[in-house]
Amino acid sequence: MSEVFHRIRRLPPYVFAHIDPIKAKARAEGVDIIDLGMGNPDMPTPEHIVAKLQETVKDPRTHRYSTSRGIPGLRKAQASYYGRRFGVKLNPETQVVATLGSKEGFANMASAITAPGDVVLVPNPTYPIHSFGFIMSGGVVRSMPADPGEDFMRALDRGVRHSIPKPIALVLNYPANPTAYTADLDFYTEVVKYCKANDILILSDLAYSEIYFDEKDPPPSILQVPGAIDISVEFTSMSKTYSMPGWRVGFAVGNERLIAALARVKSYLDYGAFTPIQVAAVAALNGSDDVIEEVRKVYKHRRDVMVESFGRSGWTIPVPKATMFAWAPIPPQFAHLGSLEFAKLLIQETGVGVAPGVGFGEYGDQYIRLAFVENEQRIRQAARNIKKLLGTKGDQGNVVPLKA
Structure with a gap:
């Protein structure tokens, strides 16, 4: 034993x-x-977010089980954020799930979509869960360049042509952890076109969407590309944006079929974050960008x-x-x-x-x-x-x- x-x-x-x-x-x-x-x-964490937590936790009704998908107000707030920031319209009922941080969401998405032996294309180097979420789910990882430069599309094509079985998904992470590489909409457009033509899903980690240093060039969302939502899900987190790492609040948004798969897996595993935390997260998303x-x-x-x-x-x-x-x-x-x-x-x-x-x-x-x-x-x-x-x-x- x-x-x-x-x-x-x-x-x-x-x-x-x-x-x-x-x-x-x-x-x-x-x-x-x-x-x-x-x-x-x-x-x-900003004071108004903490204050909302303190206010809400005093209501004993919030001490009960929450919901694994996230309370409706939180999903609506995330959908509104995507509308303001990226011009992307999301249905909070079918295209948004709140997660216990983006890491949990990513791992459970890998579990939801991966069969033993499935091949997934993952940047190397990258944040460990991007690879090991699939490895723990029985998948096989094939390394891709982390740099979204001119070699990326050639490597993507090689990965598809020479993998048996054909890859089921591609992981993207820009702005990237650990490399800090960034990608633009032209890059995303080319990747989406290729993946749609080859029936490959895209999982985009956008946890650092708001930590950028050129105010004229904020990082885009892959969902801004027309048709990307047909094959893509994007993960975001409040940990870095609002200095809320211990609160464990993140999101998966995008393709309804993928979001439904994630929600179904989560329904067996958790009841979501503590309700007062979710209410405070709503206050953060709906509050000032200052x-x-x-x-x-x-x-x-x-x-x-x-x-x-x-x-x-x-x-x-x-x-x-x-x-x-x-x-x-x-x-x-x-x-x-x-x-x-x-x-x-x-x-x-x-x-x-x-x-x-x-x-x-x-x-x-x-x-x-x-x-x-x-x-x-x-x-x-x-x-x-x-x-x-x-x-x-x-x-x-x-x-x-x-x-x-």
Whole structure:
């Protein structure tokens, strides 16, 4: 009875499980860890959203079971958001489902549509649930480029022609986690045309739709493409937009058949988020966009501070156009270590926590993901600590560990 269960065997050890004990040990020894690893927003949820939660929770009627699809007001609020932001008209009764964060929605959609052996095209590197949602459901993942550049469509065509059986779905994620790549409507239009012609579903993760830094070029929704809703579902989240990560509120919107499949699976698994949380989420979606603009402003400032201070320390950070992350190549003198060992080294020698790129796929192993989840002073301190390490030649034997 000691044999590992079938689905667990398909999951590799979580890369961050190698990092967390090192951070914990350093903290226990008194080291001040500047943690840029997890994309866990540090800004408080706006006051009016919290106030609505407090008001609603006092009503004992809200303490009962909710509904797995989301309360009607929340689905209507999400449909209204899509109308305002993207000009996309959605039926809140049939084309919107509230989820327990976009991660849960994505995993349950994978479970709803995947038969054992089904092939799915997934970016590499990408957010882990994009791959492992399908792997846990018995599917087979074929890697696609994460960059929506000129090679993407050629890779898509190869993936379709050379996969047996033919892929059932394509995963897209722009603005992308971890790479911060962005896509435009021309790209989406070409992808939708190809997928419709080849009977392939599209699952689009738009969790970072509101964390962008060029006000003239906000990220589009794939549902803006005429006909995209025939084959597409899009996932969004309130975690980053409203600094509500622990509230676990997200959405799946789009094709009625796919939404119905997700809703049916969810009906067996949960009763939805606590009703006061859903009511507060309605207040967020129907409220002023000023709070979103403030969140965006903070992340933009932190991005600029990181790019400037890390650059002066000797680590060139590409400037992301969106998301709360920078996707940075490992400094050349440490490239031989790979991302996991370099991440361990950073914690041990500089007290800076980062996310190793290999945790997002094998093609991320020469990169590090840095999250904008510390304030300006802490980011600058991280840069100063890293500068000392980069002054070495990459020989771990010559590095003096950071002391408490």
